[in-house]
Amino acid sequence: MTAVLELKNISKIYPGVKALEDVGLQLFSGEVHALLGENGAGKSTLVKVMTGAEIKSKGDIIFQKKTYNFSTPIEAQQVGISTVYQEVNLLPNLSVAQNLFLGHEPKRFGFIDHSLMVKKAKQLLTRFNLDIDVTVDLSSYSVAVQQLIAIARGIAMSAQVLILDEPTASLDADEVKVLFKVMNQLKSEGVAIVFITHFLDQVYQISDRITVLRNGKKVGEYITDKLPQPKLVEAMLGKELKELTGSHRAESSMTQKRENEKLLRMENVSSKGSIQQFDLDVSKGQAVGLAGLLGSGRTEVCKALFGIDRLNEGRITLAGLKLRLSQPSDAIHAGIALCPEDRKTDGIIGPLSIRENITLALQARLGWWRYLSKQKSQILADLYIEKLLIATPDADKPINQLSGGNQQKVILARWLAIEPSLLILDEPTRGIDIGAHAEILSLINSLRKGGMSLLVTSSELEELVAFASKVVVMRDRKKVKELSGHELTSQHVMTAIAEG
Amino acid sequence: MFTRRYLPLWITTSLLVFLFAVGAFHFDGFGSLRVIINLFSDNAFLMITAIGMTLVIISGGIDLSVGSVIALSGVAVSVLISEYHWHPVWAFIVVLPLGTMFGMLMGLIIYNYRLQPFIVTLAGMFLARGLATTLSEQSLEIDHPFYDFVSDFGFQLSGGAWLDLSTMTFVVILLIVIMLMHFTSFGNNIYAIGGDEKSAQLMGVPVKRTTVTIYAVSSLLATVAGIIFTFYTFSGYALAAVGVELDAIAAVVIGGTLLTGGRGFVAGTVLGVLLMGVIQTYITFDGTLSSWWTKIVIGLLLFFFIVLQKLLNHTSTART
Structure with a gap:
């Protein structure tokens, strides 16, 4: 034939x-x-x-x-x-x-x-x-x-x-x-x-x-x-389903204790055409991973939390307060920040300088009548360039002249500048080189230790398992499994993705 | 026949019949064949222009240059006849293709540079008006036996109604354009482009050729309207037909064509012009009202039809 x-x-x-x-x-x-x-x-x-x-x-x-x-x-x-x-x-x-x-x-x-x-x-x-x-x-x-x-x-x-x-x-x-x-x-x-x-x-x-x-x-x-x-x-x-040994989940009991303070709670959240009956708890200082194949609803969870997609039912509470999110600025005011998946179209503003890109969200949160002076924004920009090791001669370089990894760090800096209580990272490590990759991972860890809560989606399971203390697995726009403690291995996550 | 697609058409028709009946009830002589025929012959040039405008608007564009093209065509014809002593027929044969090329040029610019039709035809409007003024600042009288012959040509109908050549020209053009719109690929392509240009391109519609042709047809029809206008006035004047493009757009909208493109009928536009004409006739018969009342009523009608379009569009998106 x-x-x-x-x-x-x-x-x-x-x-x-x-x-x-x-x-x-x-x-x-x-x-x-x-x-x-x-x-x-x-x-x-x-x-x-x-x-x-x-x-x-x-x-x-x-x-x-x-x-x-x-x-x-x-x-x-x-x-x-x-x-x-x-x-x-x-x-x-x-x-x-x-x-x-x-x-x-x-x-x-x-x-x-x-x-x-x-x-x-x-x-x-x-x-x-x-x-x-x-x-x-x-x-x-x-x-x-x-x-x-x-x-x-x-x-x-x-x-x-x-x-x-x-x-x-x-x-x-x-x-x-x-x-x-x-x-x-x-x-x-x-x-x-x-x-x-x-x-x-x-x-x-x-x-x-x-x-x-x-x-x-x-x-x-x-x-x-x-x-x-x-x-x-x-x-x-492209990974084999083999048991991953040496899970480094022996986290100190101190972080364990702090994780009992609930920060975010999503109950029975549904949004038309995106997610169905989704529940999620995130504690203070906890990094939660969202896993699943493309189209499983990962990105949609982030969008619902950031006020991009409207909810049909369910409720979201942050630190005990019920949130009404009808647009992203509501989420920003509540202290939620989102680094979107597609950095090129949703994140950077190419011709603007690093400094301007960093202070954008902060200025939006302050409102236009409380103008951030150039001096202050310069101090802020320099602080984050140093803290996140952004490779640039100065803060006035247009962001589109930076490498992908450094652009990603600038976006991170933008959201860190508003000091959010919950930071959502949608595929933070996609398309960036290995070095910047490791830096972003260690940054996630230090933020978490500093008491910030993080919700991270990634297709790199090993990476998720490495920094998250809980991974939520999604399939067909629903939560299929929640893994934590010694259950949390990339093997288990992959099995859950495949079988539900 | 009574689906959503035809609803605006039925509303316009009902309004037209209603207003005509009111007029016929109030005034003697209003409800006669003579008034009806005069509606056509007085508005033939506007109807011909508005037919071209309908094509443009269904394709999702707009043509602001038509009023100026009417003036330019009229002035060019009168200059050729009065100053260069050409026979009118030769003048028409030269002016018609030139007008068509003017529209082709605008269509090419709109397509090739992905420009807004609004701004390109606005430029065309200034250009044509300026050219007309350069040809002759004064009104140029046309005194030619051919003109006398043509304006005397016609058929006597019952009740003192007179069917003249401008009305006959309009009817022929209307029939041709209706055939083009509903029985040729060209017509389907116009609706397709107005619906979604990108999808139309993916489905194999020759978007460039169609766009250029649409604007060429609009300018050609405006040029014809300009020639017909010279038979009303026996002259060509550079400042004639100012704002006719806006009357044409109003007639198209009142006739039920969506300004966003994709939906509408040439026949609806004719009804739109007739409706505007009936209002004007009513006010003339009344005699006590200022003629500006025509504009007020047309303004109100336009508001009504725009809101109607929006409402109809809402129900259509709600259903999908």
């Missing part, structure tokens, strides 16, 4: 970064092939290369025994490779039929034949068990139906390869069932489907084979039935 689409030794090099290195992928008609990997593994780059949205640096794309060099998405579409992107890319103001046939409307005497278009649209949708009025606006249907219509559009262009990028991210359980039914049907019709998701349960429900990527390289290709879930998680995270 030959593959309908074969990628051979694909490499994609961006200036300074190897996004893909010698990656291969084989797709057979009539299979659902799951493409898995953590954030930054190279999944989306591979899809972009496959569909012509990005041009490969090296390698071959062989589609039905012919070699192609796609340079635009339309070229790939025309030979039969369709992509349905994560956000539904259709037009809410056009009718369902118009959306299905935009760009290739059925015509008669050069004019659009509306009745034929409606008939064809209905025909197409019966394959998806959708019996809907195709003449009304797309926006009158639910996201799930829109997603199915987007897939139907992909099929209408007679696709033989269908790439679904996170198609279930915005669907509920019933809608997922409908989608899977359609996928199974397409499979039986001989379409090859690439399925990208971060819901591992779904991978086992629908896929036949799995390709795992990590750090731009292919880890392996597996038959789904023969790969138990823990092994899959191992492959994705």
Whole structure:
């Protein structure tokens, strides 16, 4: 049996970064092939290369025994490779039929034949068990139906390869069932489907084979039935599930005692579309780790705590006081600080100096009428540059000229300057070099000893286990396990991530 | 037919019928074919301009240059006829493509440099007005037998109504544009771009070609309107049609087209112009009210329709 689409030794090099290195992928008609990997593994780059949205640096794309060099998405579409992107890319103001046939409307005497278009649209949708009025606006249907219509559009262009990028991210359980039914049907019709998701349960429900990527390289290709879930998680995270000995959790009884003073309490917190019934206790001077795969709800917990996502139910209390968080400034005033995951877009203000970046949050907390003099801010900046060992000649250097690790330290300094009682760090060590990595870890430790409470998310389990006295494991937007004391090993955390 | 998409259209129609009925009830001679036909012939140039504006607004843009293009087209035609003694037909043949190119240029600038249509067509507005003034500061009279012939051309209808050439031109243009909007890919593409330009591009809509064509059509129709305007006045004047772009935008909005793009109908715009015309006729028949009352009523109507659009949009997002 030959593959309908074969990628051979694909490499994609961006200036300074190897996004893909010698990656291969084989797709057979009539299979659902799951493409898995953590954030930054190279999944989306591979899809972009496959569909012509990005041009490969090296390698071959062989589609039905012919070699192609796609340079635009339309070229790939025309030979039969369709992509349905994560956000539904259709037009809410056009009718369902118009959306299905935009760009290739059925015509008669050069004019659009509306009745034929409606008939064809209905025909197409019966394959998806959708019996809907195709003449009304797309926006009158639910996201799930829109997603199915987007897939139907992909099929209408007679696709033989269908790439679904996170198609279930915005669907509920019933809608997922409908989608899977359609996928199974397409499979039986001989379409090859690439399925990208971060819901591992779904991978086992629908896929036949799995390709795992990590750090731009292919880890392996597996038959789904023969790969138990823990092994899959191992492959994705790149660590073996072995017992880690020498847990250094013999913390002094003094910190143990202080940890009994509760600082933060989240009770039954739910937020629409992000987390469900989440409970969490953080004590004074305690570092709590949040673990879980990408999309498990880690970042969403941070957002709910910082007032970015609104709560539907539940309550958050800080030092005994109930918090009403409707925007981040409420959280800042309550003494909560957040270093966001994406430092480039959510954290630094590139052209501003280190000093200005550090004093930003403090100034916001003081209010604009209590102006922080340049002298004071200079003292503050110098203090943190020294304390956090930020490598810079002076505080007036624009922050975008610093390395990633040093930028991260400046953001940390910004939030330390407001002296928060709870500091949330979302992936503080991602994308920074080893040296800065260690410095940030030791900083977390010294902050904790100084009585600050920390909530840290990280995909590096060993790192989490090293500094946290409690790790909360999340899966599918719910808390699945809480580990502390001698239970807290990276082995246990990984098992919890994999099995719940 | 009575879905949310058509609701604004029905509201405009009902208002139009209601106001006309009120007028016919109050004044003798208001409810006649003659008044209806005059609504068309008096407003033909505005309707033609507003049809072009509808395309632009459905695509999510705006064209502020149309009033100035009307003036420029009128002045250019009168200069060619009166000063250079061209035959009017030759003048039209030269001026129409030039007007179209003016719109193409604006469309190219908007697309290539990703600029706001508002600012590009504002520049176009000043440019066209300035060019018109440079051609002739004074009003230029047109005295040509062809003009007499055309303005006398028409059909006598019952009740003293007179169907003139400007109304016939308008009807032909209206039919062509409705065909374009609903039975060609070009029309679908305009709606698609107005819905979401990025998605439209991903779905294979030729966004550049469509954008340029939209502005070209708008300018072409404004140029036609400018020529028709010279048949009303038998002259070309650089300061004519000031603010017509705003009347056109008002008619488009009253006709039910969303200012944010993606939704609307050319037919609605025609109803919008007619509604504005009926209000004006009513005030003329009344005789005691200042003509500025027209503006007051149109202002109130605009507020009403903008709020209506917002409410309709709210229900549509609530349903998804």
